[in-house]
Amino acid sequence: MEKQVSIVVAASGEVKDIALSQGATVKEVLNEAGLRGYQLSRKGGEPLSPDTDLYSEATDSEKLYATPEDVSVGGGGSAPLSKITSALKKIADYIISKYKLYLERFKKQRFFFIKRVRLIRTRYIKQLNTASRIRLERKHKKNSVRIVGKDKEYTYWQENGWRKIGNEYRGFFQTKFGKWRGVIAENYRNDYSFYIVTPPAILRESSHWECFTHKGNGLYSIHFSHKPKDISSGILTVEQLITESFEEGRKGVSDVS
Amino acid sequence: MFLKFFRRKKKVEVISAHAKKKPEIVTYLVSSLFLHENFDLMKDDSTETFYYVTGPEVCGVKILDKIEKFGYEERSGVFAKAVTKESTLILIKLDLHGHRLWGYFHSHTQPGVSGTGPSWVDLRLRDTLDRGGHKAIGVIFSKDGFIRFFSPKPFKIIIYGEGVVKINEELYHLVKI
Numbered sequence: 001m002e003k004q005v006s007i008v009v010a011a012s013g014e015v016k017d018i019a020l021s022q023g024a025t026v027k028e029v030l031n032e033a034g035l036r037g038y039q040l041s042r043k044g045g046e047p048l049s050p051d052t053d054l055y056s057e058a059t060d061s062e063k064l065y066a067t068p069e070d071v072s073v074g075g076g077g078s079a080p081l082s083k084i085t086s087a088l089k090k091i092a093d094y095i096i097s098k099y100k101l102y103l104e105r106f107k108k109q110r111f112f113f114i115k116r117v118r119l120i121r122t123r124y125i126k127q128l129n130t131a132s133r134i135r136l137e138r139k140h141k142k143n144s145v146r147i148v149g150k151d152k153e154y155t156y157w158q159e160n161g162w163r164k165i166g167n168e169y170r171g172f173f174q175t176k177f178g179k180w181r182g183v184i185a186e187n188y189r190n191d192y193s194f195y196i197v198t199p200p201a202i203l204r205e206s207s208h209w210e211c212f213t214h215k216g217n218g219l220y221s222i223h224f225s226h227k228p229k230d231i232s233s234g235i236l237t238v239e240q241l242i243t244e245s246f247e248e249g250r251k252g253v254s255d256v257s
Numbered sequence: 258m259f260l261k262f263f264r265r266k267k268k269v270e271v272i273s274a275h276a277k278k279k280p281e282i283v284t285y286l287v288s289s290l291f292l293h294e295n296f297d298l299m300k301d302d303s304t305e306t307f308y309y310v311t312g313p314e315v316c317g318v319k320i321l322d323k324i325e326k327f328g329y330e331e332r333s334g335v336f337a338k339a340v341t342k343e344s345t346l347i348l349i350k351l352d353l354h355g356h357r358l359w360g361y362f363h364s365h366t367q368p369g370v371s372g373t374g375p376s377w378v379d380l381r382l383r384d385t386l387d388r389g390g391h392k393a394i395g396v397i398f399s400k401d402g403f404i405r406f407f408s409p410k411p412f413k414i415i416i417y418g419e420g421v422v423k424i425n426e427e428l429y430h431l432v433k434i
């Protein structure tokens with residue numbers, strides 16, 4: 001069974017969703033994600049060793065941080081003798097480690113090994129600042145009435161009152177337990193980021209709470225383990241998730257707006 | 258046969274149209290006062306000083322206005338290496354606060370325009386950050402107030418305030434007021 005992890009390139013806004021098969025290591029993940037020269041760590045900053053079995057180490061949908069391994073700058077000049085010897089030692093160590101690795105693979109007859117890591121997609125998280133949010137709010141109020149052509153086919157998001165404003169869709173995630181304001185940002189063609197404003201408190205107790213990341217001012221981004229095919233299926237997934245959380249009956253109806 | 262040839266030709270045209278797409282120009286805004294303050298932090302040091310810079314983003318313009326310092330694992334007149342764990346924690350902190358890394362400032366101990374040339378170590382860090390999708394710009398301060406901005410992607414620098422003379426798109430010089 002495959003596991004999925006999200007590799008967040010810390011402070012860059014880039015997120016890489018990776019599917020792991022059994023035995024996948026940190027090194028394989030970094031290679032697949034194209035993050036040569038990076039290391040993986042959890043929120044605490046403790047790095048994971050390159051040979052760590054990430055499949056058994058990480059939980060499904062876990063968020064891991066990728067940060068540069070060697071953060072150094074130099075003004076040039078002639079390198080001291082100690083640096084030259086240490087550099088030569090590093091090169092020798094690298095060659096020896098590579099030789100050992102290939103020898104090990106050859107012994108295990110895994111020279112042409114099966115790919116255990118797959119890059120699903122790369123996302124870029126946009127930061128919504130307050131100014132643009134207010135601007136969108138004003139636009140939204142202005143365009144409260146919109147006439148849609150008769151021949152246009154209605155989809156779930158349109159039927160449920162969602163409206164498109166520029167590259168964003170605004171509306172409500174509606175369930176029998178209440179409705180919650182939502183924003184869907186179109187990153188690029190057929191790739192969307194889903195947000196919910198002040199989600200119901202019951203979600204915090206649900207196992208899905210990990211998928212919600214607070215972005216400030218009550219705005220939460222929603223992470224999907226499987227990318228929704230379109231906006232409507234994304235909305236339906238969120239609505240189903242909220243309904244399920246309420247039906248689990250841990251807390252009852254709350255925060256219904 | 259003719260149709261086959263025609264179709265092939267069209268495909269080539271489509272590919273070249275994609276290739277012509279203009280690269281995005283990243284714009285950074287920095288205050289002259291902030292640059293002077295950074296220079297004051299670095300000028301008296303006989304070793305290289307190095308830190309991260311972050312700030313807000315307004316309408317796509319990245320504002321360089323906050324210094325994030327870390328400890329050094331190695332430091333000399335020609336080299337500075339950050340403590341990896343401290344650098345990692347800073348980047349994670351920025352990410353959790355919804356901030357991005359906009360720049361990495363460091364000083365060179367040589368004077369003049371030639372003192373601002375990025376070394377292979379600087380370029381290696383630049384490429385590493387670029388691989389991770391960072392839009393961080395490298396900034397080098399020379400001993401006598403020359404400043405070089407460098408990035409693998411096209412960029413534009415807006416200097417707010419007085420006290421900085423523009424030499425070219427990448428090179429500036431701090432002047433006393």
